[in-house]
Amino acid sequence: MAGRVDGKAIIITGSGSGMGRAFAVGLAREGATIGVLDLDLSAAEAVVGEITQEGYRAVALTADVSKRDQIVDAFDAFVSEVGRLDVLFNNAGMNVPMHLLDITDENWHRVMDVNAFGVLVGIQEGARRMIPTGGGKIVNTSSIAGRQGYPSFAPYSASKFAVNGLTQAAARALAEHNITCNAFAPGVVATPLWDRLDEDLMGIGDTAAPGQAMADFSAGILRGHAAQPEELVGTALYLASSDSDYLTGQVIMIDGGMVLI
16 A cells, blocks of 8 residues: 655755654655655665665765755755655754853854755755746744743744744745645754753752753643653654645644644
8 A cells, every 4th residue: 555655755964863864764654755864874875774674775974054055965866866856854953052142152053044944945955856847835943932032042943933934934835836835843852952952051050950940841731641752753744745735834733732823
């Protein structure tokens, strides 16, 4: 039986670990050819190994998403090998928490370059490869921090608010090309990003013990637990498949009930 994204060519940035890895494996199992793109090429190759071992198709790609020339090279390599690009997940992101009055110029620019400018570059370069083949889907990773600001995550929050704005702007700009653009907003997800945040938040004195950050942030989740990456795959599959053809310009909250809007 054909999968829900059977025959689709999909690039997922930041898919060497965490949510991106779960999406890559899950969508490959539904019939897609996956471009596993990560800053760490060895991590991308490891995920490709997982996928191909199961009998599915994937291509390892590497790029810093904030460097346009690297994204152009990676996207061109994928299209050259696979033949087209149908769906792009702009999923790569990073965060280094700092108290508001301690935020440095370097911290601001690095977070914004990856999380906001990287999404803009992905949207532009993805669309340029979709337009000649009749359209496609662009999916951006937002966050609960794109719905409300957090005191030690100010640049990250700003970057995710920017993702929401870019999603709406792209939906309007690309509709004439049969390209939809949506985003999803997770909350606390058990990924390497949260492992690093746990250490960083202890480092700046926001928490006192390992695991406290995730426990504190997770306390208000209506579903009762932090998400595992696999729990978000269904939303990713919906946004990548024809099921979401009439949806564009939207940010889907997938946070277990942390932020109700």
